[in-house]
Amino acid sequence: MLWTIAVVLIVLWALGFGIHVGGGLIHLLLVLALIAIVYNLITGRSAV
Structure with a gap:
């Protein structure tokens, strides 16, 4: 889930560069x- x-957040961030909206929100x-x-890497939990 995480x-x-x-x-999803990374995809939205990448789309923000193409559309040039959101400014600080994208970052x-x-x-x-x-x-x-x-x-997720530090906790090492399995998201099943």
């Missing part, structure tokens, strides 16, 4: 996605 959220989405990925 990986899905992270992927906030990237930061949230990276935090989600790092948290």
Whole structure:
């Protein structure tokens, strides 16, 4: 579940570069996605 959220946030961030909307919000989405990925790697839980 956490990986899905992270992927969605990264895709939205990437789309933001093409559309040029959101400004700081786009970068906030990237930061949230990276935090989600790092948290999942550190905890090592299996998201089944």
